[in-house]
Amino acid sequence: MPRKTYVAAIQEALAEEMRRDQRVFLIGEDVRIGVFPSTRGLHAEFGDKRVIDTPISELAVAGAGIGAAVTGLRPIVDLMFGTFLYLAFDQIANQAGAMRYMYGGQTNVPLVFMVQNGAGSSAGHHHSQAVHQFFMNMPQIKVILPSTPYDGKGLLKSAIRDDNPVLFLHSLSLGGKRGEVPAEEYAIPIGFADVKREGRDVTICAAGPTVYTALDAAKKLAAQGVDAEVIDLRSLSPWDKQTILKSVAKTGRFVAVDESFPSCSAASEWAATVAEEAFHQLRAPVQRVTNKNVPMPFSPVLEKAVLPSEADVIAAVHNTLA
Amino acid sequence: MHHQDISVDLALDIYTRVLRIRRFEEEVGRLFRQGQLPGFVHLYIGEEAVAAGVCAALTDEDTIISTHRGHGHVIAKGGDIKRMMAELFGKATGYCKGKGGSMHIADFDIGMLGAIGIVGGGLPIAVGAGLSAWYSDRERVSVCFFGDGAANEGSFHESLNLASTLALPVIFVCENNQYGEFTPATNAMNITDIADRAAGYGIRGVVADGADAFEMYRVAKAAVERARRGGGPTLIEAKTHRRGSHAEGEEAFLAGQTYRDEAETAAAQAKDPLRLLHSYVSENGILPAEQLEALDSEITQSVAEAAEAARNSPDPEIESLFDDLWL
Ligand SMILES: Cc1ncc(C[n+]2csc(CCOP(=O)(O)OP(=O)(O)O)c2C)c(N)n1
Ligand SMILES: [Mg+2]
Helix, strand or coil: CCEEEHHHHHHHHHHHHHHHCCCEEEEECCCCCCCCHHHCCHHHHHHHHHEEECCCCHHHHHHHHHHHHCCCCEEEEEEEEHHHHHHHHHHHHHHHCCHHHHCCCCCCCCCEEEEECCCCCCCCHHHCCCCHHHHHCCCCCEEECCCCHHHHHHHHHHHHHCCCCEEEEECHHHCCCEEECCCCCCCCCCCCCEEEECCCCEEEEECCCHHHHHHHHHHHHHHCCCCEEEEECCEEECCCHHHHHHHHHHHCCEEEECCCCCCCCHHHHHHHHHHHHCHHHCCCCCEEECCCCCCCCCCHHHHHHHCCCHHHHHHHHHHHHC | CCCCCCCHHHHHHHHHHHHHHHHHHHHHHHHHHCCCCCCCCCCCCCCHHHHHHHHHCCCCCCEEECCCCCHHHHHHCCCCHHHHHHHHCCCCCCCCCCCCCHHHCCEHHHCECCCCCCCCCHHHHHHHHHHHHHHHCCCCCEEEEEECCHHHCHHHHHHHHHHHHCCCCEEEEEEECCEECCEEHHHHCCCCCHHHHHHHHCCEEEEEECCCHHHHHHHHHHHHHHHHCCCCCEEEEEECCCCCCCCCCHHHHHCCCCCCCHHHHHHHHHCCHHHHHHHHHHHCCCCCHHHHHHHHHHHHHHHHHHHHHHHCCCCCCHHHHHCCCCC
């Protein structure tokens, strides 16, 4: 199987879906030149109408995507950084995130919002936040946070084909990561986790860059004789409860690793669900490993200290073994 | 040409601000290329006359608010380049103790209410600073720097209208460098002068030559006096030019693509604000040549020292992570 980078895989998904369906188009700030390499080169192939550069007007661009979606098109709205979604919050939360339901099923919003999610490049608070947890709180928005090139491509293709609004979160810090991506056509259905490492002793659940934190921790734990299972959730909303519960039934221990604030994080949701539905299989209290509860500092030293670390994960696993 | 209304002291003051910004930014560019700075930096080279001219028309009481391209604003308002440099390095001795970085430098003691990495994020806050001036004594004015790109954010519309309806002492300074990242302003709006938008809010709009620090000073001074008298906000559009990249290292984003017309860039660069001022102060005998050179070396030296000190400063202690969260 050919090996590709994470950004190349995302770019491929965009190009393939735009070739497949004339209704699919890309709109956002500097998507032609490609502030992020994933949209680079698309303008050369698809031209002005399908790759649209906009003024810096997130609210209008997000809303225009919704308007186009409810009138027959399938927009991909690229808003660059997760934090820029805040400027479009009304259109996402009040409109895209409720329209079909609010209007009694008369319409649907086949739309993808695409942004980079999370920290790791010391860009300061305004460019370094993970935002997935806000959107997990919206019943009518799907949220995807892939960690590998294979998952990124397959899930983005499903997102574009989905008839509902989907928030597709990619990670700059994973951009250069390489992995196998089949040459032939494939898509990964939204809502299914992937067991990235099998183990018997403890279930570690993560998504996006934290999957690698969890895998690194699992390697160290293995050396200590602890066999950790690492589940990559991939889709955060809807999310794959069954795979987690099945794993916890086997291990009896659960650690949720999530790059977001501790309260109302993705980890909170996973941990609460495990506590609620697998209580009698648990041999220890569930654990959450999240960001420290502060705005994202600029200093690389502090930024690192805020993010969930391998050591944090190992400590949490030890808590479940104590 | 001699400017009657610009005193010797004022000319020298403005020249010094422009020169200090230029030398600071040149050093930041070098440090970034050498991989010494974390994150990313947006330099103000070519646009210095805007901040220098405007801030020369302000008192220490007056406030400014800035953007992702904010180093020049801090320096023009009288900021300390040592603490700035340390902040760019993410060190404990920086303005924000390493928690802010290039896009978030603030100095509340000198009325610098902060740089903001969110495009258009400063406009509403500047309205609030104007509101508080109006609420208390009406003497203070609030200045907001923002780019041509920011003028297309919703916050621009809401802020200008709010400031207008309450007749607040706010001066909106749009630095129109003709680009938002890689998108030309001409592709992002169908007007030539952003100042024309002022009419839609019933406020004054002025176009000024952003390469001419004295003109910037004059239009700012008029707007400041008007605002202090209760005459409400002004929108000043400074036509300017960024000489370098949108962000340092933009070649990586461009991957061989180009977005600026070379002839246009050359024409704009022929009008360098620093060179214009340098000719003026030399030709009008404001400072003899050797003293001008001494001033330049002194500033260059202080910038180098700031960088050296920043490099040798400690990183923030991990224990400081939870400092400054709550009062
Ligand atoms: C809300 C928001 N959208 C997009 C960006 C990404 N971005 C950073 S600078 C910039 C261009 C800003 O252009 P302009 O306002 O003209 O300022 P300039 O960089 O030219 O000084 C963009 C789009 C951002 N920081 N914030
Ligand atoms: Mg601009």
